[in-house]
Amino acid sequence: xxxxxxRPAMVDDATDLxxxxxxxxxxxxxxxxxxxxxxxxxxxxxxxxxxxxxxRILGFIGATVRPGLHADAPTGQIISLxxxxxxxxxxxxxxxxxxxxxxxxxxxxxxxxxxSQNRRTEAHRFYVGLGYDTTGLRFAKxxxx
Numbered sequence: 036x037x038x039x040x041x042r043p044a045m046v047d048d049a050t051d052l053x054x055x056x057x058x059x060x061x062x063x064x065x066x067x068x069x070x071x072x073x074x075x076x077x078x079x080x081x082x083x084x085x086x087x088x089x090x091r092i093l094g095f096i097g098a099t100v101r102p103g104l105h106a107d108a109p110t111g112q113i114i115s116l117x118x119x120x121x122x123x124x125x126x127x128x129x130x131x132x133x134x135x136x137x138x139x140x141x142x143x144x145x146x147x148x149x150x151s152q153n154r155r156t157e158a159h160r161f162y163v164g165l166g167y168d169t170t171g172l173r174f175a176k177x178x179x180x
Contacts, residue, residue: 039127041134044083044095046072051092052085059117080142084134086118086127094118094127098135100142111139111147116158132165 044052049069056063063071075081080101086094097115113135118127139147150173151158163169 038088039093039125039130040087040089041084041130042087044072044085044092046076048072048085048092048095052095055092055095055117055119056115058120059115081114082135082138083115084131084138086122086131093122094131096131096135098139098147100139100144106145108145109143111136111142111144113147113149116149128161129165 046069049072050065052072053063053065053068056068072083075083075097081097081099083095083097085092094117095115096113098111098113100109100111102109113132116128116131118131136147148170149162149167151162159169
């Protein structure tokens with residue numbers, strides 16, 4: 036994993052991040068991703084970090100901190116994490132999570148949560164291996180047209 040750098044993601048990374056989002060199952064155009072990154076960059080409660088080998092982006096993580104009614108301190112949340120299929124197994128995901136956790140702690144979060152689709156069993160093992168516990172179920176409802 037020599038030569039891998041973790042840095043804040045930039046709007047210029049939109050094409051690479053769009054490709055990674057497609058690998059995760061959420062296709063987006065480079066323009067859509069650029070708009071999302073620009074919008075997130077304006078928010079102090081959100082951060083996106085990219086793992087790069089200098090020439091290409093190998094993965095990224097998005098994180099947020101948000102207040103809640105259940106605790107005085109905010110909760111951190113991983114909102115996206117993907118490492119390119121060609122770069123998995125090199126510790127990049129672990130480094131991205133560590134970077135996001137550091138940022139969330141600095142932002143005052145007392146804990147971090149992450150949701151993962153039922154079918155992502157490898158991701159579940161990954162998070163358990165990082166010390167995350169299964170604490171409940173997530174329910175979702177899409178607003179249709």
